[in-house]
Each structure stands twice: as structure tokens, then as C-alpha cells.
Amino acid sequence: MPSALPTTIQPTSPPTTPTPGGPTPHHPSTASAIAFAALLLIALFIAWRISLRTHPWTRCPKCKGDPRSYHPIFSRHFALCPRCNGTGRVLRKGAPPQ
Numbered sequence: 001m002p003s004a005l006p007t008t009i010q011p012t013s014p015p016t017t018p019t020p021g022g023p024t025p026h027h028p029s030t031a032s033a034i035a036f037a038a039l040l041l042i043a044l045f046i047a048w049r050i051s052l053r054t055h056p057w058t059r060c061p062k063c064k065g066d067p068r069s070y071h072p073i074f075s076r077h078f079a080l081c082p083r084c085n086g087t088g089r090v091l092r093k094g095a096p097p098q
């Protein structure tokens with residue numbers, strides 16, 4: 001009795017699903033987004049460093065730029081801000097020493 005089924009057997013390839021714990025495929029858009037974010041952070045860091053060199057001073061946070069505190073009764077007497085030594089300005093964080 002002749003068989004109606006084909007006699008050739010095609011080899012099947014194993015499924016190409018990634019194994020758990022194995023290397024995960026990198027999505028191209030995710031990699032480019034990470035590269036863009038890294039470049040943006042580097043550009044912001046460089047801009048911050050340039051800003052520190054061109055404008056190293058900021059207003060004193062203790063006296064708000066007004067370093068004289070006057071006596072409540074003797075209005076001609078005053079004290080200077082101890083944080084900024086009476087200058088009303090302090091160096092920004094990260095600024096090079098002057």
C-alpha cells in the first residue's frame with residue numbers, strides 16, 4: 001500500500017528565542033538614546049565648567065549680599081558677615097580658588 005505522506009523530512013531549526021540569562025539583544029534606538037543622553041551630560045558639564053571660570057562668584061547665602069548687620073539701638077554700629085568677611089560674595093561650589 002503506497003503512503004500518501006511525503007517521504008522527505010525537512011530538518012527544523014531550533015527556535016531563535018534568547019535564553020534566559022544569556023546576552024540580551026540591544027535595541028538600536030535604546031543605544032542611540034543612551035549615547036545622546038551621555039553626550040548631553042558631557043556638554044552640560046563642559047558648559048558648567050566654562051560658567052565657573054567666567055563667573056566664579058555668587059551672592060553670599062548668609063547675608064544675601066548685604067554684609068553689614070546694624071545694631072538695633074545704635075544704628076551707626078554694625079558687624080560684618082562672618083561667612084563672606086564683609087564682601088557680600090562667596091565662591092561658587094566647584095569654582096577654582098581666586
Ligand SMILES: [Zn+2]
Binds near residue numbers: 061062084085088
Ligand atoms: Zn555674607
